[in-house]
Amino acid sequence: MPPLNSKDKLFHKKSTLNCCGNILSLSTPQVMGILNITPDSFYAGSRLSSTAEAVARAEAMLTDGADMLDIGGYSSRPGADDVSEQEELDRVVPVIEAIHNALPEAILSIDTFRANVAAAAVHAGAAIVNDISGGNLDEAMFGTVAKLQVPYILMHMRGTPQTMTTLAKYDDVATEVIDELQVQVAKLQRLGVKDIILDPGFGFAKSIEHNFELLRRMDELRILGLPILAGLSRKSMVYKSLGINQADALTGTIAVNTIALMKGADILRVHDVKETKQTIQLYTKTLL
Structure with a gap:
């Protein structure tokens, strides 16, 4: 990995995000609630089939303490069917507009890898782009x-x-993930992107063993001096390791999320907001 430009990055991490004028502090870990506007997301309990249902779920998550909501219309589970750009737009834009109108103070994120979808979502009320x-x-x-x-x-x-x-092949998964992220960070910074959050991508082109190695060494991402998001909620590394199904994976999710907090996670992306807020509340008491 090439050397960083400043030693300061080893010790200082950006602690706020400017979400379209709404300044979000990362002085304590934040919770991102998941809203899947898809019929095939990997966790059936997260699927939403109508705009009204999405607004109701959004309101419930905010009541439970969600700091932001991540809205996606393209399932990224392994082997998921491709979805056209127009279908993705048709799924997410009306939902974002409806949530933004009903809950204007909510910080909304669009979960997409398509630039046109990202732009349309931001114009509809989203304030963060989450690109897998x-x-x-x-x-x-x-x-x-x-x-x-x-x-x-x-x-x-x-x-x-x-x-x-088929691409989950690494000699040193943590080092290679950091190297590959650093290349992209440099590109973004050259373009003037000011707020970048790192996500090591648990479950994406990684085996269960890779995921646990990444979790164990997630604090090494701090070298890039940027906030870190951990997306571990009800993933296969949890339920397959425990020999259970996704519906029973809440306890395991809390366990790995606690480890992620100890390793420096600033944002936890989750299906279960209330339980995650309680986890953070107890974790932060150990920091006093």
């Missing part, structure tokens, strides 16, 4: 985010949701 591909599936994404000037979640993945399982 880290800019690798749409060459226009970085320029679009720079123009929009919204926080960008840069996730590590190789290939596509349809091919990523």
